[in-house]
Amino acid sequence: MQDLLKILIENNIHHTKNGKVASYIPELDKARKDALGVYVMTVDGAEYKAGDYEEKFTIQSISKIVSLMLAILDNGEEYVFSKVGMEPTGDPFNSIKKLETSIIKKPYNPLINAGAIVISSMIKGKDARDKFSRLLNFMRKIAEDETLDVNYKIYCGESDTGNRNRAMAYFMKGEGVIEGNVEDALDVYFKQCSIEVTAKTLSKIALFIANNGKLSNGEEVITPKIAIIVKTLMVTCGMYDSSGEFALRVGVPSKSGVGGGILSVVPGKMGIGVFGPSLDSKGNSIAGVALLEYLSKELNLTIF
Numbered sequence: 121m122q123d124l125l126k127i128l129i130e131n132n133i134h135h136t137k138n139g140k141v142a143s144y145i146p147e148l149d150k151a152r153k154d155a156l157g158v159y160v161m162t163v164d165g166a167e168y169k170a171g172d173y174e175e176k177f178t179i180q181s182i183s184k185i186v187s188l189m190l191a192i193l194d195n196g197e198e199y200v201f202s203k204v205g206m207e208p209t210g211d212p213f214n215s216i217k218k219l220e221t222s223i224i225k226k227p228y229n230p231l232i233n234a235g236a237i238v239i240s241s242m243i244k245g246k247d248a249r250d251k252f253s254r255l256l257n258f259m260r261k262i263a264e265d266e267t268l269d270v271n272y273k274i275y276c277g278e279s280d281t282g283n284r285n286r287a288m289a290y291f292m293k294g295e296g297v298i299e300g301n302v303e304d305a306l307d308v309y310f311k312q313c314s315i316e317v318t319a320k321t322l323s324k325i326a327l328f329i330a331n332n333g334k335l336s337n338g339e340e341v342i343t344p345k346i347a348i349i350v351k352t353l354m355v356t357c358g359m360y361d362s363s364g365e366f367a368l369r370v371g372v373p374s375k376s377g378v379g380g381g382i383l384s385v386v387p388g389k390m391g392i393g394v395f396g397p398s399l400d401s402k403g404n405s406i407a408g409v410a411l412l413e414y415l416s417k418e419l420n421l422t423i424f
């Protein structure tokens with residue numbers, strides 16, 4: 121396995137040339153375009169890694185699956201899905217258009233920006249600080265890593281440039297989809313996107329989901345039902361408007377972020393974290409997707 125991962129890095133690194141590093145914040149633009157790393161943790165405790173698996177980057181949209189788990193724990197499944205749908209959009213992750221035109225009058229799913237901001241508004245806490253600190257502690261717990269923290273330069277950039285997210289949040293407040301303070305919801309969202317991780321962190325969170333919500337000491341942090349909800353939404357919506365193609369090519373529940381991360385869950389078997397900041401036109405790691413396709417074929421990982 122160790123040799124396979126090394127070969128996959130060597131064989132797929134050339135794809136990084138064909139993508140672009142996210143540049144909506146100057147800090148993100150500093151990422152090394154040709155970086156590529158992978159980390160695999162199996163349910164029986166083995167760990168394998170290759171390439172730039174130690175390089176730090178921000179978790180970005182991958183945080184949306186973590187906030188979803190906490191929001192369901194805090195509010196229950198019924199309330200959460202009364203405010204957010206369960207359908208893929210076929211639109212880019214930051215699209216506004218279906219917010220007003222859809223008949224469901226709520227964001228299509230929790231993994232697009234609009235849906236994730238509603239999810240962040242549901243995290244319990246007396247103010248934005250308290251809500252975020254609960255979310256960060258939850259992420260530290262399931263990643264089994266107390267050192268996880270926010271990259272404050274990226275957070276400031278997210279907040280300074282996040283006017284599209286702000287527009288959607290205020291619209292949803294006007295429609296009654298967001299309850300409570302809109303700026304608090306946005307602040308939690310911008311901070312959660314700015315948490316710094318490595319491919320190893322992603323593989324650990326993926327392993328937690330692969331184990332249906334159990335830590336390595338056996339503690340059950342979320343119910344198996346919540347794990348099923350998250351895995352299912354990752355398949356249908358986790359790779360944005362590439363989710364269908366990704367399901368065909370890789371076939372493993374996954375979530376991407378514009379920081380270059382991909383978190384992939386092989387149910388009952390392994391957690392995979394990938395880092396490759398050069399992105400395709402949909403915002404997914406271009407070499408990361410190619411690497412996962414080969415890994416899935418080689419190990420027959422597809423769930424379908």
Ligand code: DON
Pocket residue numbers: 179180181182213214233278285313376377378379403404
């Ligand atoms: O909300 C935003 O625009 C950024 N924090 C990007 C989040 C993200 O990773 C979207 N997708 N891949």
